[in-house]
Amino acid sequence: MIFQPVLHPMLVLVLVVPALAAAGWMLVRAWRGRIRPGGERSLGRTDAAPDSSQTRVLRPNEGRAADARGAGPAMWALRVVLVLACGLLLLRPGLPGGEMRALATDTDVVVVIDTTASMVAEDWAGEPRMDGVRDDVRTIIETYPGARFALITFAASAELRLPLTTDASALVSAVDVLIPEVTRQSRGSSIGVAAPLLAEILGRAAASSPERARMVFYLGDGEQTVSSSPESFAAASTTVDGGGVLGYGTAQGGPMRETTGDPDDRGDYIEYQGERALSVIDEDALRAIADQLGVDYTHRTADDTVALPEAPATTTAYREDGTTRHVNDLSWILALVIVILLCLEIARASMLIARMRGLAVRAPLPSGAASPPAWSSTSPPASPPGVSAKRRLPSETTEDSHGLGTRSSSRGEGGTP
Known part of the structure; x- marks a missing residue:
């Protein structure tokens, strides 16, 4: 078993031990309250006779009321498990999944990408050239594990989009959101404008x-x-140990759509003298850049895989410890247990609320309290025993047989009906 604590182990103990002690004490207390002398189980509070060791079992209504006041041993046992699960989750237990040798590349890789309007030309198997660029950047990342990556883009000017970082996913995200320059704002660009920034x-x-x-x-x-x-990249060559120049496009050229800066807006095709304008690759210019940097040039097409050079041998080696551990994390099991126990707590709380509402409706009146009237607000009270039902109060108001009026009569206390 391997532990990868989220918090310091001492802090985990400070948080878990008091809660575990409280839950354990309540479990013992609840268990002792359920088992009485004589071996009988009580439903709640029990009353033992002074001259007998037997336990009086509460009536069902009394048992439900007692259960509503506190949880039984079973619930407190589950709460102990809940506290233990939370503590173990903070320790992040796992099982060793084996060891393997890990290759690390101590290399800085700088990626320079052309984002001019011509990079949307659709001659990458009918798709924009930028799609091929994105695919090749992913291949570069996979080829050099452990390297630091930086990203420079250029159109009318060069810009550092991502400084050197070991976060390869940041480079992928940056390339995925690249948008070529807006067509109507394009004033021309130089393929060497990024040379000073790269150096x-x-x-x-x-x-x-x-x-x-x-x-x-x-x-x-x-x-x-x-x-x-174009500006020369020769100044940067003294600090370059490898790499490559990758060219995109065809000699026949590809049509270009207008770019507006909105990645979801597919503009119309650009036209020149009534025909679609075509962007054609200039491989001679790309070979010149490769010569200046001291690297190889490769023409890229959609139907083949890019061949990248190996990282310099002096910077590619296995880790110093020789191995890296793979751990099978078990935290998800503990999280599942915690969720189930919390659901049980919520279900029990809901049942108790419903039960207590029922007890409030059926609760008997305390001894000596006056009973509520047995009639409704619209029916007259029953006559007391020994008194004629026809006898009325000294002053009464009655409705005549036709419901057209009333008559009132008053009698003395000793009058006759």
Whole structure:
């Protein structure tokens, strides 16, 4: 059994021991109250005769009232189990599921993605090129376990979207929500605009962690849409230990839809001189970037899997302890037990409320209290014994036989009817 405490074990003891002691004491008290001399079980409070060791068993109504005042041994036993389950849940018990050697990559991976409007060109098996970019980013993450990842995107300018982090899911989320630049706001872009920012990030990483290797992956279509020459990535090459340039697109080109910044809005196809405008990959420009970084260039298509280089051997090794433990967590079993016990408590409380309401309706009046009248508000009282039913009060009002009027009569105390 392995424990992975949520709280410090001493704090768990401070929380659980008092509650467990209180529940255990109430269990013992309830058990002693149910078993009396003579071996009989009482339904609640019992009265023993002074000259007898036998127990008087309460009447059914008295037993129900007694049960309403407190829980029996069974309920308190369940509450003891509930406290124990809560304490064990805080300790997170588990069973060892075996050991395996874990590979760790002490590498910093910087991903540079082209987000210009041409990246929505539909020549990735009929889908936008950006779909291929997202698939390849996931492959990069799977290929380098334990690495730190950073994300740079560029269109008219470069932007650091994600600093170096070991949270690979953050990179996936950032890439999934990438939206290419708005078509109507596009003024052209350079495929090398991210070079200065990339050199800066790699330089800082090398200074802070010189023992880690650094890899760069550039993902784009190579289209230069400004008149100036693209910036060079040569300055960053001194801190690059590996990576690759991945090119997207075809020589035939793919049609592009207008982008509005809304991921759910599929705009119309962009037209030029009455025909659909096509975006064509520039592989020569992409090969030039690969040469500047000192990495290989790969043309990507939807029908093959990207081949990525291995991480530098000096930064890829097994963990120092050689193994990593896999634990089968048992917390879900304890959570299920707690839920069941709480449901029983709620059901019992509901039954007690209903029972106490019934007792309140059927409760007898205390001795000496006046009985309530046996007639309703609309029926006259019965005549007392020995008094004629025709005898009325000294002053009476009656309705004539036709219901048209009333007559009133007064008699003295000794008058005749």
